Amino acid sequence: MNLMMVVGPVLLLFIVLGFVTYAILFERKVIGWIQNRIGPNRVGPWGLLQTVADVFKLLIKEDIIPAKADESLFRLAPVIAFVPAFAVLAVIPFTEKIQFADFAVGLLYYMAISSITIIGILVGGWASNNKYALLGGMRSAAQMISYEIPLVMSVVGIIMSVGSLNLHEIVEAQQKVWFIFPQFVGFAVFLIASISELNRTPFDLPEAESELVAGYHVEYTGFRFAFFMLAEYVYVFAMASLTTVLYLGGWNAPFGLTFIPPIVWFILKFSLIVFFLFWVRATMPRIRVDQLMQFAWKVLLPLALANIFITAVFKEIPVIGKFY
Amino acid sequence: MSLDPSLMHIAVFFIVGIALPVVALGIGRLLRPHQPSADKSVTYESGVDPTGDSWVQFNVRYYLFALLFVIFDVETVFLYPWAVVYDSLRKEMGLFVLAEMLVFLLFLVIGLIYAWKKKVLEWK
Numbered sequence: 299m300n301l302m303m304v305v306g307p308v309l310l311l312f313i314v315l316g317f318v319t320y321a322i323l324f325e326r327k328v329i330g331w332i333q334n335r336i337g338p339n340r341v342g343p344w345g346l347l348q349t350v351a352d353v354f355k356l357l358i359k360e361d362i363i364p365a366k367a368d369e370s371l372f373r374l375a376p377v378i379a380f381v382p383a384f385a386v387l388a389v390i391p392f393t394e395k396i397q398f399a400d401f402a403v404g405l406l407y408y409m410a411i412s413s414i415t416i417i418g419i420l421v422g423g424w425a426s427n428n429k430y431a432l433l434g435g436m437r438s439a440a441q442m443i444s445y446e447i448p449l450v451m452s453v454v455g456i457i458m459s460v461g462s463l464n465l466h467e468i469v470e471a472q473q474k475v476w477f478i479f480p481q482f483v484g485f486a487v488f489l490i491a492s493i494s495e496l497n498r499t500p501f502d503l504p505e506a507e508s509e510l511v512a513g514y515h516v517e518y519t520g521f522r523f524a525f526f527m528l529a530e531y532v533y534v535f536a537m538a539s540l541t542t543v544l545y546l547g548g549w550n551a552p553f554g555l556t557f558i559p560p561i562v563w564f565i566l567k568f569s570l571i572v573f574f575l576f577w578v579r580a581t582m583p584r585i586r587v588d589q590l591m592q593f594a595w596k597v598l599l600p601l602a603l604a605n606i607f608i609t610a611v612f613k614e615i616p617v618i619g620k621f622y
Numbered sequence: 623m624s625l626d627p628s629l630m631h632i633a634v635f636f637i638v639g640i641a642l643p644v645v646a647l648g649i650g651r652l653l654r655p656h657q658p659s660a661d662k663s664v665t666y667e668s669g670v671d672p673t674g675d676s677w678v679q680f681n682v683r684y685y686l687f688a689l690l691f692v693i694f695d696v697e698t699v700f701l702y703p704w705a706v707v708y709d710s711l712r713k714e715m716g717l718f719v720l721a722e723m724l725v726f727l728l729f730l731v732i733g734l735i736y737a738w739k740k741k742v743l744e745w746k
Contacts, residue, residue: 303631307638357646358653365663366672377643384639388632398635399628406702407632427676428665440684443691450698457705516666521650525643588745591687595743599694599734603727606701610720613712 306398310387318531319349325576332580359520364426367517371425376518376525379418382411383532390539391466393549393560404465405457408540409450412495415529416442422526423514434513437503437587442495444591448598449491452484455609456544459622469548476547480612480621483605485545487598492537494594497530498575500582503590538571546571686742690734697730 323338323345330337338345363372389404391397401407416439423435457463459480460471468477478485494501515526542548546567549560585593612622665672704723711719737743 303634304638307631307634311638311642357650358655360655360657360662361647361650362658362662364665365660366665366675377640380643381636381639384642385632385635388635389628399631401628401632402626424677426665428672429667429676432676432680436680436684440687444687447691447694447698450695451701454698454701454705457702458708461706461709463702463706520654521647525646591745592743595690595734596738600731603731606705606727607720607724610708614717 307388310398311384314384314387314532314535315528317535318528319353321531321534321572322349322352324572325579328573328576329580332577353524356520356524361520361522362517364428364517366427368425368427371421372517373522375418375422375425376522376529377418378421379415380525380529380532382414382418383529383536386411386536387532387539389465390536391469391543391548392539392564396561397466400464400466403463405453405463405468405544408465408536409446409453412533412536413442413446415533418529419514419526422518426514426517428517430512431514431516434516438497438514441501441503441590441594442497444594445491445494445501445598448487448594448602449495451599451602452487452491452605453544454602454606455481455484458606458609458613465543469543469550472547473550475621476545476550476552478545481545481605481609483601483608487602487605488545489541491594491598492541493575493578494590496533496537496575498534499579500585501590502584503587534572534575538568538575541571542567683745686737690737690742693730693733697727700726 326348327337327345338348341347341351363369386408388399389397389401389407391400419442420435420439423431423433423438426432456468456477459477460468462468515523518526542564548567549564551558551560551563609622613619665676667673701723704719708719
């Protein structure tokens with residue numbers, strides 16, 4: 299094992315932490331603007347140090363473990379939730395050259411590893427020995443497994459087109475047409491299901507502040523709480539990257555604008571998805587819990603299944619077929 | 623047998639991922655106060671003294687969703703390899719490869735419709 303193999307991931311970790319710091323600030327600013335407020339502007343110029351101050355505050359807060367909680371599981375849960383969030387980034391191709399693991403089954407790896415986080419959330423909710431936390435954890439698990447099915451099925455259309463699970467090859471297949479166009483149904487299902495997997499508004503029932511206090515992490519304080527939040531925002535990074543790779547052509551330049559470097563294109567598309575997530579959060583009200591579960595099983599799942607067969611049928615049509 | 627080199631990269635990602643919480647919480651230990659008291663470590667229940675235990679048997683509804691999840695997740699395990707080789711099988715066997723998957727999915731969709739009619743998918 300050479301040194302670069304370790305330096306690369308550590309560097310990426312700091313980039314991701316930097317992204318999370320400023321994504322949180324940007325999110326608060328965007329929501330502020332949408333609601334006709336200013337947003338954070340006290341700490342540092344333009345509020346630039348707000349999140350840094352928040353993180354430092356969490357770092358110096360006392361770490362309380364409730365007497366009735368299962369101590370070892372309570373300590374373990376945030377780590378279980380965070381590690382997969384970072385580990386999935388290994389297979390994301392940011393550009394032709396910047397990719398850590400050119401894994402043959404990259405897409406499957408992402409889907410499989412990302413679902414481990416559910417266990418972390420469930421363990422955290424259960425180990426707290428708190429009724430709100432248990433309810434939040436259970437709801438969270440039910441929601442995440444329900445939306446995982448449409449999520450994994452919506453990408454089958456892409457796999458059929460490319461004939462590979464390798465994310466690098468999926469991007470190369472999009473040099474002419476991005477999959478958002480031929481796979482629009484799949485894209486819509488994927489985007490909705492991914493917002494739900496991220497536990498973000500309008501699907502933020504697991505931590506619905508107004509009814510469950512905070513959901514699975516009620517009992518968590520200080521930095522352990524921070525790791526649950528961090529896992530969530532690292533997933534925003536990962537999911538926005540994956541959406542870019544799968545549907546927006548990754549680093550490929552549109553309209554032959556190849557003089558702009560590929561990494562810039564990737565960042566632009568990636569930022570668009572991140573902004574979209576914040577925009578949705580500021581615009582949509584929280585969905586009701588019964589509607590939430592029905593929506594996954596009665597709308598998204600049939601749509602995702604239909605998309606597979608639409609893809610297969612379109613493959614047979616002479617002229618259009620070459621896009622599928 | 624040689625291992626895929628990308629597996630090494632993935633292993634490093636896991637190690638770095640585990641190292642961050644360990645290091646951050648380790649440094650935090652030096653910075654944060656530690657003054658436990660009986661009141662602090664009481665389970666939070668909106669300021670009221672907690673009643674009973676939270677480790678109870680839970681609503682069967684979650685169990686039904688978990689069952690449905692397992693069925694459809696196993697289905698994706700079959701769908702993924704099928705989708706990967708779809709183009710080459712299509713050349714070899716014609717549309718039979720599509721019909722086969724249609725039949726397989728049909729059985730599962732019937733199960734979904736059954737659950738739908740039985741009102742399992744409704745959250746009460």
